[in-house]
Amino acid sequence: MPTAATPRAEAAARARPIAVVGAGLMGHGIAQVFALMGHRVHVHDPVPAVLASVHERIARNLRDLEQDRSALGRVTTYAELAHAVAEAAVVFEAGPEDLALKQQIFAQIEAAAPADALLASNTSVIPITAIMQALQRGERALGTHWWNPPYLVPLVEVIRTARTSTATVERMTELLKRAGKTPVTVAKDVPGFVGNRLQHALWREAIALVAHGVCDAQTVDTVVKASFGRRLAVLGPLENADLVGTDLTLAIHETVLADLERSPGPSPYLRQLVADGKLGMKTGEGFHTWSPEQQAELRQRVLEHLRELLARGI
Numbered sequence: 546m547p548t549a550a551t552p553r554a555e556a557a558a559r560a561r562p563i564a565v566v567g568a569g570l571m572g573h574g575i576a577q578v579f580a581l582m583g584h585r586v587h588v589h590d591p592v593p594a595v596l597a598s599v600h601e602r603i604a605r606n607l608r609d610l611e612q613d614r615s616a617l618g619r620v621t622t623y624a625e626l627a628h629a630v631a632e633a634a635v636v637f638e639a640g641p642e643d644l645a646l647k648q649q650i651f652a653q654i655e656a657a658a659p660a661d662a663l664l665a666s667n668t669s670v671i672p673i674t675a676i677m678q679a680l681q682r683g684e685r686a687l688g689t690h691w692w693n694p695p696y697l698v699p700l701v702e703v704i705r706t707a708r709t710s711t712a713t714v715e716r717m718t719e720l721l722k723r724a725g726k727t728p729v730t731v732a733k734d735v736p737g738f739v740g741n742r743l744q745h746a747l748w749r750e751a752i753a754l755v756a757h758g759v760c761d762a763q764t765v766d767t768v769v770k771a772s773f774g775r776r777l778a779v780l781g782p783l784e785n786a787d788l789v790g791t792d793l794t795l796a797i798h799e800t801v802l803a804d805l806e807r808s809p810g811p812s813p814y815l816r817q818l819v820a821d822g823k824l825g826m827k828t829g830e831g832f833h834t835w836s837p838e839q840q841a842e843l844r845q846r847v848l849e850h851l852r853e854l855l856a857r858g859i
Contacts, residue, residue: 561585561632561634562584562585562586562621562632562634563579563584563633563636563637564586564587564588564589564629564637564662565586565588565589565629565637566590566626566630566636566637566638566639566640566654567639567640567641568595568596568622568639569590569595570694572590572637572667573588573603574691574693574694574695575637575639575691575695576588577606577607577620577695578695578696578724578725578726579724580616580617580619581696582724582725586620586621587623587629587630587632588621588623588629589623589624589625589626589628589630593624596624597622599620599622600620603620604617606694610696627653630654630657630658630662631657631659632659633662634659634662635663635720636654636662636664636665637667638650638664638665638666638667639667642670642671644675644676647676648675648676648678648679651664651677652679655680655681663687664677664685664686664687665686665687665688666686667689667690667691668690669737669741670737670741671736673686673687673705673734674734676688677708683708684709684710684713685709686709687704687706687709687714688702688703688704688705688706688734689701689702689704689717689721690704690738690740694848697848697852697855698851699727699855700727700728701721701727701728702729702731702739702740703717703721703729703730703731704738705730705734718730749808750805751765752814752815752832755832756813756814762832763833778854778859818831818832826840
């Protein structure tokens with residue numbers, strides 16, 4: 546098992562590039578974070594058009610956020626995965642949510658990356674153990690679940706498997722802290738980790754309320770945004786439970802939990818939306834209907850909100 550790195554070894558690691566495999570929605574944002582930090586970043590994507598647009602997309606983000614545009618000069622793109630990871634101190638995989646594909650990608654990464662490189666998957670829900678199970682050196686592999694957009698949302702969930710070494714978790718955590726992120730350690734590798742389990746538990750109940758005719762989708766979203774949603778940035782659910790009292794929390798649970806949605810599978814209502822081609826903003830209709838103008842306005846509103854929170858250090 547690897548031991549804690551010496552200061553000289555840490556300095557040498559920082560001099561080596563960070564590699565990002567997958568240049569889509571998340572990958573180019575992760576590359577941006579480390580380029581701003583001063584790292585050289587090597588980016589690979591198998592789709593030529595996606596790879597060719599990396600610099601343009603990062604440049605637009607830097608301009609919009611009024612951040613140091615010289616960071617762009619530290620990002621290099623590679624058509625070949627092996628060339629991108631050959632010197633890397635850390636490799637972040639940000640490919641599609643496909644287990645077999647991710648396993649294939651990591652087989653290629655392990656064959657080409659240095660033996661001491663940290664290997665991290667940015668999957669949102671797939672257990673890291675399943676992705677990394679065939680690696681010869683599983684002690685250096687872990688999950689890093691970034692949130693979209695990665696250059697504005699501070700959280701990164703660092704997920705360890707039974708094989709991941711403590712030194713690997715510590716190295717990754719320190720790297721993320723230096724990049725200005727808020728890393729948290731997920732000690733047990735479960736599907737969805739922490740954030741998406743919480744988020745989708747809420748979504749399951751939200752969909753059930755609409756499906757059972759309790760209210761419409763607009764009401765669900767308004768209730769969340771105009772009530773407890775306003776507190777969530779500064780008051781987590783368990784802090785809130787302590788604030789109101791665990792005795793009151795227990796009394797509420799005695800009444801409401803038995804009536805909450807407990808289906809082990811996706812909602813039939815959601816399945817029907819997908820079957821009907823109502824895929825949300827990509828088709829103009831999902832739980833709501835969306836004109837191009839409404840889509841643009843919502844995206845801009847979310848972006849401005851996240852920028853404001855970042856500026857305030859929240």
